[in-house]
Amino acid sequence: MAKTQPKKRNANKNTNRKPQQSKAAAAEKNYPVQLGQIVELEITGLSHEGAGVGRYNGYTLFVPQALPTEVVKAKVVHAKRNFGFADLVEIVQAGAQRVAPPCPVYDRCGGCSLQHLAYSEQLVHKQQIVIDNLRRIGGFEIGEGGITVHPTLGMDNPWRYRNKAQVPIGEEEGGLVGGFYAEKSHDIIDIDECLIQHEANDEVVNAVKRIASKLGIQPYNEEAHTGLLRHVVSRVGAKTGERMVVLITTEDFIPQRDLLVEMIVQQVPGVKSIVQNINDRKTNVIFGDKTVTLWGNDVIYDYIGPIKFAISARSFYQVNPEQTEVLYGKTLEYAGLTGNESVIDAYCGIGTISLFLAQKAKYVYGVEIVPEAIEDAKRNAELNGFENVIFEVGAAESVMPRWKFEGVRADVIVVDPPRKGCDEALLTTILQMKPEKVVYVSCNPSTLARDLKVLAEAYEVVEVQPVDMFPNTGHVESVARLDFKIK
Template sequence: MTPRKPALGKASTRRSTPAKPLPGGPDRGAQLTRGVADELLIDQMDDEGSGLGQSGGQLITVAGTVPQDRCLVRISHVGKRAVFAELIKLIEPSPLRLQRSPCSEAALCLGCPLIVMRYGEQLRWKQQQVQSALSAYPALQHLQVPRLLVPERNLGYRTTAKLAVAGSHADPYIGIYRRATHEVVDLDDCVVHHPLINKVVKVVRSGISKLKVPIWQEKNKSGILRYLVVRVAESTGQVMVTFVTVRRAFNEIHHLARLLQEQVPEVTVVCQNVNSSEGNVIFGAHDHFLTKQQMLQDWIGQVQLFISPRSFLQAQHDGARLLYETALTCSGLNGVGQVLDLYCGIGGIALTMAPQATQVLGVELNKEAVADARRNAKLNDARNCRFEASDVQEMLDDLLEEGRFFDLIVLNPPRKGCDREVLDKVVKLQPQRMVYVSCSPATLARDLDILAAKGYRCSQVQPVEMFPHTPHVENVALIERKNTKNSLTEPQATC
């Protein structure tokens, strides 16, 4: 693949959260200056997968490096809380590093910061990250984190891609934002994308030039096309393409959709989503379909799912299967039991548990996700599943007032974890068991510690590899009420 320079945009002021200083010195000083080159030994990595080293007692973050790399770097940012540098060249590569990365754009893109690292070492690092987060709390130090459950593929696995469109129709860029900037790195043949996503991107890029499609220009607020979102239904091979535009009027989109379906016959759904708001939110509130078919249909494990343009679904098909199956195993359900699934999304976990439960109540704030979940319940003939659109805290208040009882409560909150008020109310429902699904080891550990103080002991945390070559790791935690006989199953389940 021929490397392409990123399309420049307005630089972001956001910086990653600085890691704790390494032993032996403060994390900043006066001697480092932007633009100065320095030799650095990388000692560890931060939670975003960037290497960390020290120079003159100062902690320096260098993306694209791994522990034991000895490298030449150039200081790119000196702040009050953190110092960042760019990798110029490797002087002595780490034994943890691959001799040759599968991605030729790894140094520029940084969407997969661990891809230069041996895959086994990536898995060990993620396991250690989870263990470290848990061990920070005395109430969780009994936990020994097992190896990650690993999906079938670590390349070509990503079945959803949300891509920014930049540049001009003569030279369009379709890709992701470079870390901490508004620079779009053009992705031609991304090695972690499903091959059909790469095929769609190539055709759309060519079509933009051929049809002279006006690309949105953030600086002068002109143009129309902002984002391209591609989803692949792994079990059927069908593809959904969504063009996100700043306004509805877009004559070229009909020609672009026709061109796309002619060259990629797997594309069965084409949608235009209108988002005229400023900021980084990708989708607007209105979808307009250019095809008769408006949804994809896919299988995740034993569950069949309808997928709409804005559905939230894990972007790794086999990883989602592992996650759902692990949650079911942890649940200990044996054909009976009342289940409450909080933050249920489109119902994947709830529907996986439904055949082993008496009743399942799913709660989700997003009304569109709830509509998808209800459709999915009908699709799977899950008559014991009910989904409600509600704020989680408000629903918990209602359930407490009604005197409801649940054997099992599933928690699958966003990255920030659960609000303390949610945990307080969950405990008042007195479930015998909880299953907590989390994409953040730090907030998972925090919430498990809170629950431990309220009489609920975490007996196991099982990490799941969802996005190989990234620092992301999912976890499924099994939590049980202390000193209570388990009526769901005997003996007690393990994840």
Template sequence: MRKNDEILQSKFEGACSKLTYLGLGETKYKDEVIYVPDFYPGEEGEVLVSYKRNGQYFGKLLSLSKPSKDRIPSECPYFKQCGGCIFQDYSYEKEKEHKRLLVQNQLHKITGIDVDVNPTIGMEEPSHYRNKIQLHFGRDKNGSTVLGFYKEGTHVVFPVKKCLIEDKRASDISSQILALVRDLEIPPYQEENGTGELKHLLIRTSFHKEQILCVLVTKDLKFANRDKLMTMIQRCCPQITTLVQSINGKKTNVILGNKEVVLYGPGYIEDELCGLSFKISARSFYQVNPEMTETLYEKAMEFADLKETDVVLDAYSGIGTIGLIAAKNAQKSIGVELVPEAVKDSIENAKRNEIRNFEAHEDDATSFIQKYAKLGMKVDVLFMDPPRKGSTPEFLAATKELKPRKVIYIACAPSSLARDLKELLEDYSLDAIQPIDMFPRTAHVECITLLCRKDVKNS
């Protein structure tokens, strides 16, 4: 047996030296790094080396002999199972500082530059902020229907009565719907054999309006007691302003199906952001933390410092939130988004807010900016909010060719941000970087970065 194999299932007394970018505690055993959840810097305790994945060892904290002064009691009974809110028992001030250092360290590691990252802007009360919740139907060991989250790394559903980061209204609705499903004996979908009907429950809430969208994801359009269930939901949950059925008959990790049926209400809700009204449907990309989204976009506009003569390009524009907010202070705002439904929503959002200097394009962001640069079109300020994996080398090359005066880069993954900045820093200076805690109690952090073209600053 190789030496490394002997480490598995070993128990040892370890000390946590630091947190990783995923929020795991780092300790060592026999010169090997062991990653341990719920283990904070300065703590000591007994650790079990439980498994090895992709050449890395992961452990489980069995007991604490020296807890950190920053460890706090957790009110959530589920966080160690779901793996989402890994910082539920950690000081929020320390969590925000960890996220600042995470951004700073990733930038130094990947770009080689040292930069002062601003203190993380967080929430006054980091709870009940999510306006979108996705729950899954399943069965417990006794065969009863349950509604909850997947255990980390599995599709095993564990029941959840309430989540400390979701809108409180969602907890009430999910409990009522579960009771109705049990009364009507409608079976949950079972992945292993493809039987059952109910797959997922999606709830979206409006922050500024008393509106709630509820989406029931089922395997089939019609099933036993379907009409009775929908009628009873409407009667027992009057706070739901629109109910949608999404049909997803595939065995897939994708939540929503391709077919949707609006059972009552308009099929969408509305919310307000930075003085504008937005339509939000089941598929719409809309930030999950409305309070901090306003902070994020206000900071983006502060960094942009738009002029009345500016032409703005909003890449990866979704339903047009950034582009429409920017349009209020620019000559023209252009949004580009690949998802057809999102483009349609952005056009409708422009109309509902009577914004006439915004245009939306259905296109891949890289393809669009390449064509725009080739045509020599004018863009003064580029907003880019790519997915977690970041942008593409071709997009970044076209950005340098297009030569906007400023680039406002919004990122949800510091490592992807740092990789992309490495390309842009040839022509741009990094003038500010601001972490925004859009996802309190989780390992994730959003960043907004101000890049200014060097030849403009120095001219």
């Protein structure tokens, strides 16, 4: 097979490289490779981040964009005692699972790490990530006599699925640019089209860049902490087509604000809401504390299955609505509701899972530490006419014991924590409340495995269903079903 040269990365961009070391420092530590050395190696695996894994004289190297079964040449850029990192220089022998990434900036943008891997193989890889973590961290047996880990549920069309874009705005050669950061840097890759974004988000971002440039609105300079426009956030209701434009600025005052709003309304079809968020801090956090509506409604609406949701500028709402319906459907299946159960939904957010459960539960109790999310949850329950749902602000590990004291018996507890997993006190609370079932929705296989190991003291982990919420990236979501052990 002909040798393939990978696309050259922009020399001014800090992409996937680890911090550089001096060659002398690497030599002093007597590593089997030298920095800058070009080595040829066979790729035998894929890391959880999507990098190829190979060995050179027994020394492990991680090579982004390389795939299993391939023979590659790679340049060593960072070395540690037991492993190092190398940049792909040449594909000597390509693997059968390699495909041509359709995105023109794939080799520079840090948004997708697996576009070069056939989608069917991405699904296999993500199932294996879950299996590996359950074995290594949780100590679980997989397969016969252990946990069943089902094949990953993927999409028929794994493109154009994201209903939300958060795009940093900058300046390049006197012009306004907006796109996504190069991998492991804050260098903005100017993008007019992102193949995993809903087309509406591309239209919104391009319109704002064009309008802001015409009106002379200054982009934010991260290093100098100057300028006005930091980010453009676009949200779209996949089922309704409604669009929200959020302008993240460093101060309240926007020059020619009325004209800016008028031009956005004229040039963005379906826009229902234009919102400004003010973030004057020197921080990587996108949103500030103050949000004002400049035009239209405070929210847009969308549906997940039959349930309608109001989405504000700062609402947490899953970015892949098609796969969210799959994920929540599996959650509802694992809960095994008959209409007589009381369910607690910890980390309930704006009530998305709670309202799915309320369709078949007697009562659902949702708890969330973010007050604004609980207000959204209450509004969404009212919007859909659910009267069997109670939402409360607070830490789940504090609120749930009080509910128990007040007579609330949880037949099922559902948790959907952030990437860091469940608070240790919450796991203790679950073990003390002894629901018949626990359904764990996870966005991080490593913390899932860690928490299941704790819950396995009283629960049998029956099955885990990976769901591909983020095609062409290394991320995977999972739903785990736990049944109380009969003593």
